[in-house]
Amino acid sequence: MYEVWLAKAHGSVFTVWVGPTPVVVLSGFQAVKAALVSNSEQFSGRPLTPLFRDLFGERGIICSNGHMWRQQRRFCLATLRGLGLGKLALDLRLQEEAAELAKAFSQEQGRPFDPQVLIVRATARVIGALVFGRHYPSEDPLFQELTQAINFGLAFVSTIWRRLYDIFPWALRHLPGPHQEIFRYREAVRDFIHQEISRHKLRAPEVPKDFISCYLAQISKAKDDPVSTFNEENLTQVVIDLFLGGTDTTATTLRWALLYMVQHQAIQERVHQELDTVLSATQAVCYEDREHLPYTRAVIQEVQRLSSVVAVGAVRQCVTSTCVCGHPVPKGTIILPNLASVLYDPKCWETPRQFNPSHFLDKDGNFMVNEAFLPFSAGHRMCPGDQLARMELFLMFATLLRAFEFQMPEGSPGLSLEYVFGGTLQPQPQKICAVPRSQL
Numbered sequence: 514m515y516e517v518w519l520a521k522a523h524g525s526v527f528t529v530w531v532g533p534t535p536v537v538v539l540s541g542f543q544a545v546k547a548a549l550v551s552n553s554e555q556f557s558g559r560p561l562t563p564l565f566r567d568l569f570g571e572r573g574i575i576c577s578n579g580h581m582w583r584q585q586r587r588f589c590l591a592t593l594r595g596l597g598l599g600k601l602a603l604d605l606r607l608q609e610e611a612a613e614l615a616k617a618f619s620q621e622q623g624r625p626f627d628p629q630v631l632i633v634r635a636t637a638r639v640i641g642a643l644v645f646g647r648h649y650p651s652e653d654p655l656f657q658e659l660t661q662a663i664n665f666g667l668a669f670v671s672t673i674w675r676r677l678y679d680i681f682p683w684a685l686r687h688l689p690g691p692h693q694e695i696f697r698y699r700e701a702v703r704d705f706i707h708q709e710i711s712r713h714k715l716r717a718p719e720v721p722k723d724f725i726s727c728y729l730a731q732i733s734k735a736k737d738d739p740v741s742t743f744n745e746e747n748l749t750q751v752v753i754d755l756f757l758g759g760t761d762t763t764a765t766t767l768r769w770a771l772l773y774m775v776q777h778q779a780i781q782e783r784v785h786q787e788l789d790t791v792l793s794a795t796q797a798v799c800y801e802d803r804e805h806l807p808y809t810r811a812v813i814q815e816v817q818r819l820s821s822v823v824a825v826g827a828v829r830q831c832v833t834s835t836c837v838c839g840h841p842v843p844k845g846t847i848i849l850p851n852l853a854s855v856l857y858d859p860k861c862w863e864t865p866r867q868f869n870p871s872h873f874l875d876k877d878g879n880f881m882v883n884e885a886f887l888p889f890s891a892g893h894r895m896c897p898g899d900q901l902a903r904m905e906l907f908l909m910f911a912t913l914l915r916a917f918e919f920q921m922p923e924g925s926p927g928l929s930l931e932y933v934f935g936g937t938l939q940p941q942p943q944k945i946c947a948v949p950r951s952q953l
């Protein structure tokens with residue numbers, strides 16, 4: 514809310530000083546679009562704080578720049594597409610994950626429970642299957658350690674220790690404290706990924722069918738290219754980036770979706786009606802079904818808009834001097850394109866602070882695109898996992914809503930829709946009931 518007040522007082526482009534560093538904040542759809550869409554290349558840099566530099570170097574995708582970033586990102590996008598984004602094979606795999614999640618919910622037998630752990634494990638399994646090419650059971654201790662490390666890392670970002678590290682890196686590097694835990698977790702994650710890489714190398718050559726095997730094939734293909742950035746160090750970091758970018762974001766969105774359904778029973782009922790009318794009773798939901806489910810689709814997008822799980826979004830850096838909305842921005846300037854300010858922009862949404870699926874429906878009830886729907890950001894750095902996230906959210910949400918009615922536990926004082934900041938904007942830990950619809 515503080516940034517909304519600043520935007521009202523100072524306009525859609527203003528500077529905030531973070532210690533000695535100026536950060537240019539862009540607020541509202543027009544300013545963010547002018548930078549990220551109309552000047553995409555100029556605003557494609559990623560500034561690195563001392564913590565991220567020490568943790569990840571300048572490898573992978575999230576924390577790299579220039580040639581390295583371009584090459585890793587392009588390869589990642591092409592490989593995710595090749596592995597089936599939008600295609601039947603991935604659709605089937607995600608349907609299986611959605612069915613497993615629904616089965617875990619049904620074991621609660623309608624009793625109050627907090628779905629957080631089950632949902633995070635499901636989204637981690639999706640990334641695990643794409644990257645490692647195998648289905649890790651949720652109880653696998655190594656896989657559990659991996660998800661725990663990711664969660665710890667994301668939660669650490671919002672602690673005072675992260676800030677202290679970025680201000681006094683030279684001291685904190687040598688002092689004991691909770692910040693040392695994140696480096697221990699990083700080593701555990703790297704060991705886990707190295708084991709997977711070794712396992713892949715031992716396998717007989719075959720058509721690459723997961724991210725690691727595609728990447729290893731690319732390392733061999735590019736071995737004589739002097740400017741190749743394909744190596745095992747980068748592979749390890751890209752895998753970490755996929756888990757960091759793709760687990761918690763999707764899981765948190767799905768948790769908000771269930772809470773909003775509990776809160777808005779009439780909307781939940783309309784989703785149930787649409788699913789019951791359009792889908793046949795025995796068939797699993799597939800991604801193509803979304804074309805015939807405009808209301809369900811609008812509800813999911815509204816969940817993404819209102820929950821705005823990445824909050825203000827990720828910082829960028831200007832790679833060449835440029836202008837935004839008439840303001841000169843010198844090369845090297847740090848930019849914060851405030852994504853929440855776009856998702857709540859009163860000029861773009863009828864009821865910006867209310868849950869209202871009509872934001873994505875025309876007067877005849879058809880699904881409608883809104884340009885200001887930017888939860889995945891925009892431009893050259895836009896989230897490369899957006900397509901996967903859309904598939905996961907649709908298949909998991911529709912599968913769960915088909916099977917359950919989500920309700921508040923009896924005697925509960927009410928839902929809390931206040932968020933807690935743990936890397937993403939997360940719901941408060943709380944219990945809900947998933948009552949099997951067949952028993953209603």
Ligand code: HEM
Pocket residue numbers: 559574575576586754755756758759760762763766822823826827828829852888889890891893894895896897898899901902
């Ligand atoms: C609801 C789910 C998701 C949301 C809301 C989301 C949102 C975002 C946002 C806002 C960014 C920052 C872009 C910028 O710099 O402006 C980002 C980057 C990124 N996301 Fe996602 N994301 C989601 C799911 C995923 C998934 C499933 C994956 C992996 C398959 C993924 C991988 C990444 C990566 C690697 C980056 C860094 C891109 C770069 O720096 O070039 N994300 N995401």
